[in-house]
Amino acid sequence: MSKELLKLIDQLALTHSLTLDEYQALIEGHTEELAAYAADLACRVRRKIYGNSVFIRGLIEISNYCKNDCLYCGIRRSNRNCQRYRLDADEILQCCDNGYALGFRTFVLQGGEDVFFDDAFLCDLLQRIKTNHPECAITLSLGERSRESYEKLRAAGADRYLLRHETADEEHYKKLHPSSMQFQNRMRCLADLKELGYQVGCGFMVGSPYQTTETLAKDLKFIETFSPDMCGIGPFIPQADTPFGKETAGTLELTCYLLSLIRLIKPNLLLPSTTALGTIHPFGREKGIEAGANVVMPNLSPQSVRKKYTLYDNKIVDGSEAAECKAELAARMASIGYEVVTDRGDIKKTEFQ
Numbered sequence: 001m002s003k004e005l006l007k008l009i010d011q012l013a014l015t016h017s018l019t020l021d022e023y024q025a026l027i028e029g030h031t032e033e034l035a036a037y038a039a040d041l042a043c044r045v046r047r048k049i050y051g052n053s054v055f056i057r058g059l060i061e062i063s064n065y066c067k068n069d070c071l072y073c074g075i076r077r078s079n080r081n082c083q084r085y086r087l088d089a090d091e092i093l094q095c096c097d098n099g100y101a102l103g104f105r106t107f108v109l110q111g112g113e114d115v116f117f118d119d120a121f122l123c124d125l126l127q128r129i130k131t132n133h134p135e136c137a138i139t140l141s142l143g144e145r146s147r148e149s150y151e152k153l154r155a156a157g158a159d160r161y162l163l164r165h166e167t168a169d170e171e172h173y174k175k176l177h178p179s180s181m182q183f184q185n186r187m188r189c190l191a192d193l194k195e196l197g198y199q200v201g202c203g204f205m206v207g208s209p210y211q212t213t214e215t216l217a218k219d220l221k222f223i224e225t226f227s228p229d230m231c232g233i234g235p236f237i238p239q240a241d242t243p244f245g246k247e248t249a250g251t252l253e254l255t256c257y258l259l260s261l262i263r264l265i266k267p268n269l270l271l272p273s274t275t276a277l278g279t280i281h282p283f284g285r286e287k288g289i290e291a292g293a294n295v296v297m298p299n300l301s302p303q304s305v306r307k308k309y310t311l312y313d314n315k316i317v318d319g320s321e322a323a324e325c326k327a328e329l330a331a332r333m334a335s336i337g338y339e340v341v342t343d344r345g346d347i348k349k350t351e352f353q
């Protein structure tokens, strides 16, 4: 194993910062041994901050209508084969009640950019969830909105917002999105969310088409400088009805290695081991946790719509991926030495804040 690269990992663990070239060297030099070394350091630092706790979030996929046409995404506007659905407020509230009874203390409302969900609807919904479950955190993941909208949603009770930056390289961004979507606007949204006091999550797909070690190095540098509270990374998985339907999926190995590096960049980060990781490998989510992740997001959506939220092919929707199978998830996590906890799971402020 290259001594230089080991030294770089040590340096990252110590200073939480590298140059773009150094990040790129670490990605290009990725080997199993280097990944094991990074994972070991990542797990040690995470253990110091979060012990062996794994936080759970109840994911409610509220709509698969989307006005956007992202080239990678199965719920993109142009996909005529996508069976569209939208949950109403009562159905969403019911999901939260079910989740609460199962021990979830964070609800993540995610969906396509569905114009039906205007500020009035969402603010009313947020207030109702907060009234029913005042001790729970609410995360929104509803894409790009105006600053004014983010401000109203925050005031109505939203605590966190997930908006993956998708790639920190503008040229790469243009290859993944239609020209109606602008890299600068995504960056504007992320900056607004932070300024408005949300706990903010960015993130990207590993192995997305046209991704290079250079664009990945920029992603790591972006995470270092933006310093999000959460970061969602998972493998890109092709969806047959999209322009990228015949592209190759991202790998478990590179995703796990990047999870470790990201943990070292920001030790107190809330880092999910994603459904996409669980989809490409039967023990993907366990491997993500062992690489340094500390969050899992089981599905709380009504059973009837789970298969319709098809971002990518073969998405896992039952077994320990389903919120109602929390015991199975807890057993899986226990088998690798971790404990699923009933907790809001806020970011722990440390000197790495």
Ligand code: SAM
Pocket: 072, 073, 074, 075, 110, 111, 112, 113, 141, 142, 143, 144, 162, 163, 164, 166, 204, 205, 234, 235, 236, 237, 238, 239, 276, 311, 312
């Ligand atoms: N509309 C909101 C947004 O854009 O942030 C939230 C929903 S969007 C479908 C959630 C995430 O799914 C995206 O940020 C993207 O990274 C991921 N995703 C979409 N298509 C994917 C695919 N084919 N493989 C893996 N992840 C995918």
